[in-house]
Each structure stands twice: as structure tokens, then as C-alpha cells.
Amino acid sequence: MTTIHFEAVPAVEAHRRTPGLVVMKFGGTSVGDTDKLKRVAKRLVAAREAGSKVVAVLSAMGKTTDELIRLAHEVSEQPHPREYDMLVSTGERISNALCAMAIHDLGHEAVSFTGSQAGIVTDGSHTKAKIVEVRAQRIHTALEEDKIVLVAGFQGVSTSTHDVTTLGRGGSDTTAVALAAALGADACEIFTDVPGVFTADPRIVPTALKLDRVTYEEMLEMSASGAKVMALRSIEVARSYGVKLRVRSTFAEGEGTWIGEEDDVVLEKAIISGVTHDTSEAKVSIIGVPDRPGIAAKVFRDLARAGVNIDMIVQNVSQDGAASITFTLPKTDVPIAEPILDSLGAELGASRIERDPDIAKISLIGAGMKSHPGVAADMFDALAEAGINIEIISTSSIRVSCVVRADQVERAVQAVHDRFQGFAQARVDG
Amino acid sequence: MTTIHFEAVPAVEAHRRTPGLVVMKFGGTSVGDTDKLKRVAKRLVAAREAGSKVVAVLSAMGKTTDELIRLAHEVSEQPHPREYDMLVSTGERISNALCAMAIHDLGHEAVSFTGSQAGIVTDGSHTKAKIVEVRAQRIHTALEEDKIVLVAGFQGVSTSTHDVTTLGRGGSDTTAVALAAALGADACEIFTDVPGVFTADPRIVPTALKLDRVTYEEMLEMSASGAKVMALRSIEVARSYGVKLRVRSTFAEGEGTWIGEEDDVVLEKAIISGVTHDTSEAKVSIIGVPDRPGIAAKVFRDLARAGVNIDMIVQNVSQDGAASITFTLPKTDVPIAEPILDSLGAELGASRIERDPDIAKISLIGAGMKSHPGVAADMFDALAEAGINIEIISTSSIRVSCVVRADQVERAVQAVHDRFQGFAQARVDG
Numbered sequence: 001m002t003t004i005h006f007e008a009v010p011a012v013e014a015h016r017r018t019p020g021l022v023v024m025k026f027g028g029t030s031v032g033d034t035d036k037l038k039r040v041a042k043r044l045v046a047a048r049e050a051g052s053k054v055v056a057v058l059s060a061m062g063k064t065t066d067e068l069i070r071l072a073h074e075v076s077e078q079p080h081p082r083e084y085d086m087l088v089s090t091g092e093r094i095s096n097a098l099c100a101m102a103i104h105d106l107g108h109e110a111v112s113f114t115g116s117q118a119g120i121v122t123d124g125s126h127t128k129a130k131i132v133e134v135r136a137q138r139i140h141t142a143l144e145e146d147k148i149v150l151v152a153g154f155q156g157v158s159t160s161t162h163d164v165t166t167l168g169r170g171g172s173d174t175t176a177v178a179l180a181a182a183l184g185a186d187a188c189e190i191f192t193d194v195p196g197v198f199t200a201d202p203r204i205v206p207t208a209l210k211l212d213r214v215t216y217e218e219m220l221e222m223s224a225s226g227a228k229v230m231a232l233r234s235i236e237v238a239r240s241y242g243v244k245l246r247v248r249s250t251f252a253e254g255e256g257t258w259i260g261e262e263d264d265v266v267l268e269k270a271i272i273s274g275v276t277h278d279t280s281e282a283k284v285s286i287i288g289v290p291d292r293p294g295i296a297a298k299v300f301r302d303l304a305r306a307g308v309n310i311d312m313i314v315q316n317v318s319q320d321g322a323a324s325i326t327f328t329l330p331k332t333d334v335p336i337a338e339p340i341l342d343s344l345g346a347e348l349g350a351s352r353i354e355r356d357p358d359i360a361k362i363s364l365i366g367a368g369m370k371s372h373p374g375v376a377a378d379m380f381d382a383l384a385e386a387g388i389n390i391e392i393i394s395t396s397s398i399r400v401s402c403v404v405r406a407d408q409v410e411r412a413v414q415a416v417h418d419r420f421q422g423f424a425q426a427r428v429d430g
Numbered sequence: 431m432t433t434i435h436f437e438a439v440p441a442v443e444a445h446r447r448t449p450g451l452v453v454m455k456f457g458g459t460s461v462g463d464t465d466k467l468k469r470v471a472k473r474l475v476a477a478r479e480a481g482s483k484v485v486a487v488l489s490a491m492g493k494t495t496d497e498l499i500r501l502a503h504e505v506s507e508q509p510h511p512r513e514y515d516m517l518v519s520t521g522e523r524i525s526n527a528l529c530a531m532a533i534h535d536l537g538h539e540a541v542s543f544t545g546s547q548a549g550i551v552t553d554g555s556h557t558k559a560k561i562v563e564v565r566a567q568r569i570h571t572a573l574e575e576d577k578i579v580l581v582a583g584f585q586g587v588s589t590s591t592h593d594v595t596t597l598g599r600g601g602s603d604t605t606a607v608a609l610a611a612a613l614g615a616d617a618c619e620i621f622t623d624v625p626g627v628f629t630a631d632p633r634i635v636p637t638a639l640k641l642d643r644v645t646y647e648e649m650l651e652m653s654a655s656g657a658k659v660m661a662l663r664s665i666e667v668a669r670s671y672g673v674k675l676r677v678r679s680t681f682a683e684g685e686g687t688w689i690g691e692e693d694d695v696v697l698e699k700a701i702i703s704g705v706t707h708d709t710s711e712a713k714v715s716i717i718g719v720p721d722r723p724g725i726a727a728k729v730f731r732d733l734a735r736a737g738v739n740i741d742m743i744v745q746n747v748s749q750d751g752a753a754s755i756t757f758t759l760p761k762t763d764v765p766i767a768e769p770i771l772d773s774l775g776a777e778l779g780a781s782r783i784e785r786d787p788d789i790a791k792i793s794l795i796g797a798g799m800k801s802h803p804g805v806a807a808d809m810f811d812a813l814a815e816a817g818i819n820i821e822i823i824s825t826s827s828i829r830v831s832c833v834v835r836a837d838q839v840e841r842a843v844q845a846v847h848d849r850f851q852g853f854a855q856a857r858v859d860g
Contacts, residue, residue, distance in 0.1 A: 034501055087523070097513040097514075114594075
């Protein structure tokens with residue numbers, strides 16, 4: 001039967017296709033209460049009745065996972081990771097079992113599987129496990145029996161200890177994409193509370209457009225720079241295995257946004273796919289350290305060892321030979337970083353360390369950027385015209401990011417989106 | 431390793447003993463919130479530090495299971511049994527994982543297992559599965575690693591389909607007793623919100639005494655006739671495998687009540703172990719049916735086929751040759767019985783069918799009754815003196831039960847307990 005080794009076999013050809021199969025993933029807000037679960041059940045039945053084979057991956061209902069985490073912290077200051085996974089994995093079992101019941105009431109056969117029963121085999125890294133293999137025998141059997149298959153997202157079973165593992169936040173996206181890859185599905189549909197991927201957050205930019213298509217690379221950059229529509233890792237897995245993704249609304253009709261290879265997307269005039277923003281990071285500056293080799297390496301090695309994720313980095317050297325290092329990190333990592341920064345500051349003889357939580361990052365993303373020089377300059381120009389100061393800049397081949405003051409982020413997104421609106425338009429008419 | 435086949439191997443000698451092992455079971459009210467869970471964790475650690483090997487079985491927290499059942503009925507009129515088990519089994523996973531975390535915080539190693547991980551193998555009867563085998567390898571390994579082992583009660587895994595099953599209400603008691611049998615534990619302790627088994631409900635009879643010891647047979651009769659301290663099936667399993675049981679309070683010290691073989695219990699003067707009562711049954715009379723062979727058989731065969739549990743039965747024949755059949759059944763079974771009774775009434779030409787929900791059953795239980803004739807007569811006499819009319823009588827070798835009016839049950843219990851108080855006393859000093 002179908003067995004994909006996710007580390008060992010990177011090729012898409014490694015697995016058989018299951019024609020007519022669609023994997024449909026529904027997030028927590030899509031299954032927030034029993035009424036919404038019943039609507040999801042109807043949607044799955046409609047897909048089955050339209051002729052598709054259906055595998056669905058449901059997240060936990062609404063705030064269930066948060067509530068379980070709250071309980072964990074009531075009984076333990078540092079919940080044991082194995083037991084934490086045992087605990088929080090129950091939320092998805094509840095929502096998937098309930099949806100299977102609702103499907104039965106609609107006159108269709110359905111079966112819900114835990115991650116373990118679905119054959120989602122992971123490494124043993126509790127709370128952040130990686131899928132290493134999908135053993136899809138039970139799913140294939142259930143599909144052959146004409147059942148709608150529901151799989152508890154976000155979880156698996158450790159290949160070494162046979163313990164329950166979880167994949168970390170956003171893990172249900174990864175479950176869905178991994179299943180779509182292993183089963184050879186026609187597509188993996190990510191149902192959410194917005195109709196697709198937008199050129200900017202419509203709450204900030206009312207003229208933001210829904211994109212018909214984006215490339216994997218663009219979606220990766222958008223997710224990494226603040227777009228919340230899909231979890232970053234799941235997009236990486238989709239790209240590796242060539243899984244066609246589609247983001248669409250749970251409770252409205254509509255084509256949504258397709259995410260695929262660059263060849264599939266009309267790129268000629270469509271330089272830009274969108275403007276994203278992120279207010280979840282803080283800025284730290286270590287000021288007045290000696291300008292000698294190895295200082296930056298020491299700083300970032302110590303932080304990495306503690307598991308702190310560093311995003312943007314700038315190093316300046318002043319005329320008197322003292323250097324300063326500035327970087328951004330998730331605000332949630334600041335408590336972990338604090339003691340390391342204090343001892344680093346003393347050890348390196350820094351004159352002072354500045355913390356600044358009031359920053360925002362705005363990013364312009366577009367695969368067409370590679371062949372269109374001048375995009376970054378246009379972006380800086382648009383920000384300057386709006387009177388917005390840029391504090392840090394970082395770029396990739398298809399992304400330009402700028403750190404600005406947090407209270408200017410909405411104006412910044414609006415200004416950059418206005419400047420590039422015409423370029424994004426081409427992507428929508430498709 | 432230890433594998434007990436519960437259907438096939440009835441002998442106690444079939445398994446190895448694990449000296450120093452105690453199985454400790456905590457019900458829903460004992461783990462009602464995170465504070466109580468932390469107190470249970472302390473109790474388990476105390477037992478471990480006192481030198482015992484500890485396997486604990488926790489029920490779901492307080493009203494968790496009721497809440498899950500409510501959700502099931504919100505999405506489905508008749509929840510699919512397989513999915514129902516998938517759903518309601520999550521409650522015990524939550525409480526056991528949380529308790530394991532709390533134990534880690536107290537500096538001890540602990541591991542929580544699902545029913546499946548613990549090797550609780552059942553038949554495939556969803557919502558009322560029976561344990562057929564315990565494959566205790568993972569538990570033995572964890573005990574050898576000096577861990578406190580927690581097992582989610584009330585659940586197992588189907589031997590044929592590998593689906594999650596549940597054992598029905600009270601199933602956590604059965605999980606605990608089956609584990610104690612399979613592991614060869616020194617004892618199985620049932621922790622609850624009362625200090626032990628009483629000669630009558632202390633809320634009704636303030637002078638009721640806590641018993642130090644009762645026999646399996648007495649405990650079976652007491653549970654079957656209204657005592658709620660342990661689930662009936664778990665006592666049957668304990669008796670079959672010779673598991674020493676002890677009922678005690680979760681949140682108070684005290685010896686509790688030991689339940690074991692008759693030989694272990696001082697019976698000379700201790701004729702009576704207690705008075706129980708039960709207001710959960712209703713009475714039905716089918717009046718004016720022909721007095722010919724096969725009528726009663728037909729009535730009870732039809733009701734049994736529908737899954738209705740009949741308790742007490744009386745048949746009378748009047749002088750004109752017409753018979754009437756009276757029986758009691760759980761009030762919850764009345765809606766199932768109604769249509770069968772209506773068609774039986776028509777088919778048998780009964781003159782009428784009477785339903786009476788306002789009854790109560792009071793029972794007097796004692797292993798010593800077998801060698802002390804006259805106990806039943808004394809009980810009837812006590813009720814008559816109190817002016818209480820007896821509607822139905824049924825007896826076993828160690829029990830006498832009488833149906834009385836529901837509004838007289840408290841006076842009836844008090845009157846019978848008063849009459850036999852002296853006989854029960856001997857059981858307490860033991």
C-alpha cells in the first residue's frame with residue numbers, strides 16, 4: 001500500500017495517484033460549534049455526491065485547544081511534553097468524531113481516524129513532531145468501502161515509542177498536505193474564513209484583491225512574513241511533493257486561490273502577489289560591542305541554542321570602531337532571550353542593550369520580482385512619500401521587507417499596496 | 431508477558447503476581463477540577479514513596495463525559511456507536527495526561543496510557559464493550575522503569591477492528607479490576623467521595639455504619655439493588671479473579687471497606703451487611719390475560735429481545751381463571767417497553783395495562799442470611815410495624831427485596847436498618 005517516507009523520498013513519483021480524491025481541511029473557526037460542524041458535514045457530503053472521493057482533516061473546535069493548554073498550565077508549570085501531546089491531541093478527535101456522526105445522519109458512511117489510526121507516523125519530538133511517513137492502508141480501505149474519511153489533524157504517532165505526538169500550531173495544514181501527497185490526491189483544499197489569498201489584509205486595505213493563483217514560493221514568503229492563511233511548513237511539504245493547493249471559504253461558494261508551480265501561473269505582468277504585515281516581532285539592539293570577527297556568530301549561536309528564532313539582522317560599525325547589532329525576534333521569544341542577552345552584554349562589554357516591541361514588518365512579495373529590477377526602490381519610495389521611516393531592510397529574490405514603527409503599519413501597507421495595485425491586478429483576471 | 435484472556439481463562443493462577451503493586455482508581459468527582467487532580471497526584475506519589483508500585487486508573491473530570499454526550503446529541507439524533515466511542519473516550523485521556531503532568535511536577539516519573547496503549551483489548555460492542563484480554567507489556571515496562579502508570583479508564587481497543595471502544599458507564603471500575611487481575615496486584619483500591627461501604631445510605635439513616643469488610647457476593651447484591659459505590663460488572667470480574675478490593679475516600683485518610691472472599695470475613699454474628707434502596711425502577715402490570723402456559727414466556731421474551739431489563743416478576747391467578755403479570759423495569763427502559771406492551775396487550779387480550787413509576791425497592795443483604803432463617807420474616811415485620819405496605823417481594827440466598835411506595839422509602843430503610851442494626855454492628859469491629 002501507499003507509504004511515503006517524507007525524509008527519504010523527495011520525489012512526487014514515489015506514490016500512486018488516487019484519481020478523483022480531494023483532501024479537504026477545515027480550521028478551528030470553520031468547526032467552531034456544532035452548527036458549523038453540521039455545515040462542514042453537508043459540504044463533505046456535497047463533494048462526495050458530486051463524485052469526489054473525500055478525505056477531510058478537521059482542526060479542534062474553536063478554543064478547545066487553548067482551553068486544554070490552560071488546564072495543563074493549571075496543573076504544571078512546565079507540562080511534560082509527552083503528556084502535553086496526549087492532552088492537546090484530544091481536541092481534534094472530538095471534532096472529527098462529531099463530524100462523522102453528522103455525516104451518518106445525512107445518510108452517508110463516514111469514519112474518523114486518530115492521527116495514529118490514519119498512519120501519520122512522526123519523529124519523537126513532542127509538541128513539534130515532523131511527519132516521517134504516512135501508512136495509508138486504513139484510509140485506502142475505508143475509501144474503497146465508499147466512506148468519507150475524517151482524520152484528526154495536528155497529530156501522529158512516534159515511530160520509536162508509539163506515543164501520541166503533535167505537529168505544533170498549524171499542524172492540521174501539514175496533516176492535510178501530507179495526506180494529499182501520500183494518497184496522490186487531485187488537490188488539497190484549505191477551507192478557512194476568508195475566500196482566498198489577498199493582495200493585502202482587506203481589513204486594512206479595502207481595495208485588496210483576491211488572487212486567483214500564487215506560486216508555492218510566493219505563498220511561502222507571504223506566510224513567513226505575516227499572512228496567516230496557511231502554515232509555513234505545510235506549504236513547504238506541498239511544494240516538495242507537488243500537491244496542488246487551494247485556499248477557499250468554508251461558508252461561501254467561490255473558486256478561492258490556487259497555489260502551485262510557477263509554470264502554472266501567469267506571470268508576465270503580474271510582478272506582485274501581495275503586501276503582508278506582521279506585528280508579532282520585537283527589535284533588539286546590542287550597542288557598542290567591539291568590531292572584531294566572531295561577535296555576531298557568538299550572539300546568534302547562543303540565541304539559537306536556546307531555541308530563539310531570529311528574523312532580520314543588521315550590523316553597523318561606527319567611526320570609533322564600536323559595532324552595534326540589531327535583530328528582530330518573535331515577541332513570544334523575548335522572555336527566553338532576556339537572560340542570554342544580559343550575559344552576552346556583560347561578556348562582550350556592550351555599552352547597552354535596547355528592546356523595542358513597537359515595531360511592524362511590512363513585506364512586498366512577488367515571483368515576478370526576479371526579472372523586474374527596481375521593485376525594492378519603488379517600495380522604499382512609496383513609504384518615503386507617505387512619510388514613513390524605514391528602520392531595517394531585508395530582501396530575498398521574491399520579497400522585500402521593511403521594519404517600520406508599529407503605529408504606522410496600516411498606512412505603510414496602504415501606501416505600498418496603492419503603488420503596486422496595477423501589477424497585482426493581472427494575477428486576478430487569470 | 432502477562433496476558434489474561436478474560437473469557438477463556440477463568441483461573442486466578444493464570445497470571446504472575448507483581449508483589450507490592452496496587453491499582454488505584456479515582457472516579458469523576460475525585461478528579462473534578464485541576465486542584466483535585468493535583469491532590470490525586472500527591473496521593474499517588476505518597477503511595478509510591480511508601481514503597482508501592484502504582485498503577486492508577488482515572489475517570490474523566492467531573493461533567494466532561496456528560497458534556498461530550500451533549501455535543502454528540504447536538505450533531506446527531508442517534509450518534510454512530512463507533513464515533514460515539516471515539517468521542518467520549520477523550521475525557522479520560524485528558525484527566526490522565528493532566529495527572530501525569532502534575533506528578534512530574536512533584537519530582538516523580540509518570541506516564542499516561544490510553545486504553546489501547548495499556549493493552550485493554552475488548553470485543554467490538556461499541557458503547558458497551560467487554561474486556562477480553564489485557565496485554566500489559568507497556569505497563570510492565572513502565573513499572574520496571576520506576577514510573578507511576580496512569581491508564582485512561584472506561585475504554586479499550588477492539589480486537590477485530592482496532593477501533594476505540596468504551597465499556598459503558600462505570601467502566602473505569604472494570605478497567606481497574608481487570609488491570610489488577612492481569613498484573614497480579616496486591617489490591618485494587620476504589621477511591622470515591624465516601625469513606626467506604628455503609629450499612630445504609632447515611633443521608634437517610636444517620637446511624638448507618640461503615641463496614642470494614644463485605645464479601646464479593648454481598649457487594650454484588652448491594653450494587654445490583656441500588657448501592658452506587660462500585661459498578662456491578664467490576665465486582666463480578668474481581669470475584670472471578672480473586673482481586674482484593676478496597677473502597678476508600680479520596681480526600682480523607684481511613685481504612686475504608688475491604689471486599690473479598692467469604693472466608694476472609696467474620697460472619698458469626700454478622701448476618702447483615704446492609705440495607706439498600708433503589709428508586710430508579712417502575713412497575714408494570716398486565717391485567718386479565720388468559721391463565722395458560724407460555725403467556726409469561728412470551729411477554730418476557732418480547733421484552734428481552736428489545737433489550738429491556740426486567741428485575742422482579744410476580745404472576746397471580748384470580749378465581750375466574752384470568753391471570754395478571756406484574757414486573758419492575760428501569761424507568762429509562764419504559765419508552766422502549768411501551769410499544770411492545772401495547773401490542774402484547776392486544777395480542778393476549780389483556781383487560782388493561784397499568785404503569786406505576788412511583789415505587790421504590792428496598793433490599794436487605796447479608797451473606798450470613800443463608801444460615802439464619804427468619805431474616806426475611808423479621809424484615810417484613812419491621813415494615814409492617816412502620817405501617818408500610820409491601821407490593822412485591824423477591825429473594826436470593828443472601829438478599830430480600832421489597833417494593834414499596836416511593837414516598838415511603840426513607841421510612842422503610844430507617845425501619846429495616848433499626849431492626850438489624852445489632853447484626854451489622856459485628857461487621858464493623860472486625
